[in-house]
Amino acid sequence: MFSCPLEHKQVVSPRVCLSFSFSVKTLIVPSFAGLGRISFIMMGWGDLGAFGEPSKETPNLDQMASEGMLFLDFYAASPLCSPSRAALLTGRLPVRNGFYTTNAHARNAYTPQDIVGGIQDSEILLPELLKKAGYTNKIIGKWHLGHRPQFHPLKHGFDEWFGSPNCHFGPYDNRALPNIPVYRDWEMVGRYYEDFKIDLKTGEANLTQIYLQEALDFISKQQASQQPFFLYWAIDATHAPVYASKHFLGTSQRGRYGDAVREIDDSVGKILKHLQKLGISENTFVFFTSDNGAALISAPKQGGSNGPFLCGKQTTFEGGMREPAIAWWPGHIPAGGVSRQLGSVMDLFTTSLSLVGLQPPSDRQIDGIDLLPAILQGKLIDRPIFYYRGNEMMAVRVGLYKAHYWTWSNSWEEYSKGIDFCPGQNVSGVTTHLQEEHSTLPLLFHLGRDPGEKYPLSFVSDEYQGVMRQISAVVQQHKETIVPGVPQLNVCDKAVMVKINGMGVCVI
Template sequence: MRTLSFLLAVTAVLVSATIASADQRPNFLVIMCDDLGYGDLECYGHPSIRTPNLNKLADEGVRFTSYYSAAPVCSPSRAGLITGQTPTQVGIYDWIPGGSPMHVRAEEVTLPRLLKQAGYETGLFGKWHCNGKFNSPQQPQPDDLGFDYWFATQNNAGPTHENPVNFVRNGKKVGPTEGFSCQVVADEAINWLSEVRRNDKPFFALVTFHEPHEPIASPDDLVKSYPDADKKGEALYYANVTNMDRAVGRLMAKVDELNLRDNTLVVFTSDNGPETLNRYSSAWRSHGSPGPLRGMKLHIYDGGIRVPGIARMPGKIDAGIESDFPVCSLDLLPTLCELGGAEVPTDAKLDGTSLAPMFAGEMVEREKPLFWHYYRAFGEAKVAVRDGDWKLVALWDRGNVKPGSAYKTGDYQLITKANFTDFELYNLTEDIGETNDLADQHPEIANRLKKALLHKYEEATANAINWYAEKK
């Protein structure tokens, strides 16, 4: 596999894994939205949606134009972020309905657990969606996977983003809350940062907003501020993204107020691409944009997996940088562990690559290409790899299956026994919209990536979990 390189201008080198003093190690604040499209932010080219706080965050750090989620759907994407592994490899194949047997197992290596073991204070705030039996002893909960403190919902904010009633704090139901979900989540994270966590320890906070996933609700003042959004539900969606931006601004203000700005790495991203308008009954407000990308949520094409990605750490990352180097949420586990001095087990089967060298202006070497697998993706394209400029997409022989309908009895065979019949090759630097299949023109590249794709697919499914194996 050829070496990928990336040089990021910096003014100082971040701490290495050999530094033992906690107060010298960086804090980590990772913010993830739900169904926010690549083209949904003002700083990513949206012509109408106002996101001043995220514009500022991008101006103060690096804006990635090839940032990828681990999957084109929520639960696998989140599982990938916390484990650093292809979601299929840890048994998270699709979104997890309430009551499902699917969950991230307690024995998995996780980012919060590794950082906690290294002396970090860890907190989760917002959407969890890594188990079906939420807040139950029958499955691991956020604290079992490494979070000291958690304030979360199993899936969406209910009944809508406005005044949600389904939050749980450290195993206890919270009951009705007042305000919109992103602000409720920001309030909890702000309180944890200022009043709950230990100030003598570095922290890792994972803030997972529900916005702009359905069912969408938005403040009236923001809805009215988009008078030109005349399609049904359009102003509601635009206002929803702007409200989330306000919550980000409040978080950043608190980081500054607590004098944490210079020693906190902030990463902002989304779990997958934007929801398709009218895909289901309540999706009439889903006016998200993939920008110039092909596909949307649930697609294996870039519209489903390429998302906004912004990173800021003043004094360590120069301001106003734009990078097209391909990175993925799978990279967060090895990167944050290296920067934070957390030891990753030598037998961990990570698919992400540490980006820590780039903070020292050095090359990043990716030993294997980025990989995605979603057996219920729209269309026949179910698997893809990206290596540098090139992306190979694999199509299977089983036609269409209903996208996003969740893992069911019998799906194990679809996941583990796929036959791939056709392969498409795209140069994403020259063809961001994946419109020109170059497999016939570049057979040597297609064959090389095909071997890598099939090898990783076999590896990811070799020990696949059959969650309904006990049922006849």
């Protein structure tokens, strides 16, 4: 969240404040006083009333949408947490910043004992740039960009941190009682499940309330000191094992997952009301979105809804990467707006810099674009969306057309064990249990007519031939810009660890 004294001059001011939040969803609140992002983990496109969820259990987020702008075509940079978060804070695809895997048995997830990489010093993060413009930056919640000391968020532009290097699930040292540290700045102040209780049986935990109070206190402190700020609120209540505080447990029609969503909704409402009470809402830009689609494997009690879209987290079908997104900036964004702009979490990097009068780094490829023309003037910017998994470009969207160069839902091995990332959604020839290559004849869908990606266009149709000529040129141009970063998420094989001082150490 960003908040600062506002002297509005036309579109933007160098004193905008930003606020983001990321868990299953991300909330970014930038303003002339502050920038903020609220982000939530693994929330689906169909989890909010504003996006069609029928139980209408998200009144605060729905009101945020009615007061701001909905993005219907907004995407994560990856169908998994860590790569998407790295992309959000660098404005760069995971294949460029190194947040991908190349070894065969890795799934691009992030398990500390097995993965020792993280965000590299060569990458420039959003808070590093905002700090130069006088902003105080705080992250609350899940970091997920490396658990070793050199990857600590305070070494990458943040001034304050309360949360964990990773998520609240194992295996860590013990699957039943994971050994997960919680930090305040540089000091470890406890562990999940011990000092910060999570009851795996009932789902009761007070973490969201703790994270909410951290956000409210930080905003109040920055407003009192007239200091512009950036808040990255990255809670993880909707990530399995899903949790909620006692007051919210059992209150949703959608099980424990719905309880967590209701508590998140309530928290977002309190943050926005706090900005209004302090008189800085018109100086603060807030953005809410997610780092990947809902994990359908966790359904029905711990999984969300991806609405009309195919599959979920882990896949590059629409359900794995299309996210709910809301921009809120009272007095600047026309209320009740709905945008069909193709957007990405990487755009929040470039847009935030634009809000505070800064340019993105010119010495590297930046994939995020400035969304302010779309947000403030209703302009549509022509741009493609690339769907990556690991270092492979799986698909690309140009306009309403999406071409799959590779398809994969999950492996036969996982599927035989009951792990299904597309439960009840098998589409013959589309959802595949092997990584199927379609580079010669990509599967092409018109997402306007077929948002569920069930009916690929005929290879011999004039429509297919004409559209693929355009898409092929876009893909060729894109691939010419790709210089892969050093992969950071490869699983460390303990059998080949380098021995240093008698201990096994993975070396990247």
